[in-house]
Amino acid sequence: MTETVQRPTLEAVAARAGVSRATVSRVVNGADGVTEPLAERVRQAVDELGYVPNQAARSLVTNRHDAIAVIVAEPESRVFSDPFFARQLRGISKELTAHDNQLVLLLTEGRADHARVARYLAGGHVDGALVFSLHRDDPLPELIQRAGVPTVFGGRPGWSGGRDGVVYVDSDNRGGARDAVRHLLGLGRSRVAHITGALDQTSAVDRLDGFRDAVADADPRLVAEGDFTVAGGERAMRELLERCPGLDAVFAANDLTAAGALRVLREHGRRVPDDVAVVGFDDMLPFAEQTDPPLTTVRQDILEMGRLMARLLLRGLDRTARTHDTSGGDLAGVVLPTTLVRRASA
């Protein structure tokens, strides 16, 4: 390995400065009780030797690592293929960097690895956690809570019933979906279909509720289940065309799903928007502008969601440090508004 350079020890610093180990430890950890000339000698020895304090020991004293874990409850392959996560991480990264906190992304192959993630969280390596893309029945929130790590969730957790103090940042999924479907109805469409997201996630359930708000008497055959992926959108669109060939509009649960639907509509010779109007959700750029035709969609500010998650967590940590109040107090959900962006597809 690369350890050809011996790492300088606390003992070496003490010897070089001509002081005790305890004195070095006090100076390094910012404790009181060391006279300034002595402290200066220690700092000089630290510089000369390039000593780096063992933070595992140090954090027992300071209780702060300036590091925040981010967990996306999806397999690593999905994290890197869905631009939604990259965008949210960008917002988080900008905010954490601005506060000189290290972003620690904990990747997994799947849900089976969540216990290991929780172990790492419990291990005292980070000050807090940002968790997103939770699915129903995922043991992760429970494990995180047990680990005692302050957490902000991206998206409303589905298991919040009965638990106080859960902090989350979400978009107005239901309101955005309602706007999208009302827009389609306003264009004179009467057979509006919906391709859902993964229905074990609250965002998908909320968008389905928004669809139902707008078309209370919707034919149940006009709803097909997707999973927020292009392939899922293709599958669901084929189902819908088979069941309801007369449909004249589709509200897709996200832009990737809409892209899949557009591809299948094209295969079947349906013109968009003339024969079938299509609306997505996310406004993932440049993706949503590059579909054929460019996508009318519900914009949510994903970057800002990430920033806000990080900001709420850091603010909570500061308050905890000042007041030793870990109750969460009045913090709860923050829901950001959405806006409909009109392009050519509807």
Added chain:
Amino acid sequence: MTETVQRPTLEAVAARAGVSRATVSRVVNGADGVTEPLAERVRQAVDELGYVPNQAARSLVTNRHDAIAVIVAEPESRVFSDPFFARQLRGISKELTAHDNQLVLLLTEGRADHARVARYLAGGHVDGALVFSLHRDDPLPELIQRAGVPTVFGGRPGWSGGRDGVVYVDSDNRGGARDAVRHLLGLGRSRVAHITGALDQTSAVDRLDGFRDAVADADPRLVAEGDFTVAGGERAMRELLERCPGLDAVFAANDLTAAGALRVLREHGRRVPDDVAVVGFDDMLPFAEQTDPPLTTVRQDILEMGRLMARLLLRGLDRTARTHDTSGGDLAGVVLPTTLVRRASA
């Protein structure tokens, strides 16, 4: 925050089991000297209370976190937009998960954040580090070495002169480039241009050397500098067409660069491969099959590079644990072969 559940303490476990704190500590940390019936009582109390040991304290004893840091020396935005990194991370993730080690991806906004990354590494939160996409003059390797964290590099570090025991995994960049250019010459092309990668990276320098191996007397105007991105490929291709309108082949330093070159060639009405043959590097799938025309390219096994990096690191850690040998011994560079994959572009 979410800390509504009080985290159970070591003291609580001791009280429940009716033993001393020291006994609980010994059992939790796997130390000897506790009789089996007593140990069983402690384990039962741990289970009942859902106690999670404080790993910062624990790691002072065991010296192992079962966590490996991965650092890509690029801004977070680049990590998520270049599929090369996703592929390499996939290989790393599979290997670490198979050994129940947590992948800890440390993201940065840029080089200014590398000191903070080194601080996290030095802080005793991980057992080792995998580092890739190093650029010349990056202080990161020096900082990592100071932090005393066993490290395996992806790609040959440019600063290896004079330092022993540097472990890296690389592809045969020079040999692969030579094959690509010889293939173009074999097609009867006589004005072969090269768009380089970022020349502060050894992979780009090695590929340029391979190009020169094959065409020793190349007109210097036939070499244009790129940066491994599509936009860099476009820029360089425009330069080349201006300087040498008679060129009949291009070897691009990677597939993204080749895609940029293809786009500009099409804009200028040059047919590929009839007027200009193009070869890339990486064989990034499905990307390399979806260019117009599909790309002839040099395949490197990126996934396997990632797996091998992780395997070498874990093996080194095991050996260190067994023998207390941190010298690195005989480990050094592992260079994987490349193969030319023929598609329509050359």
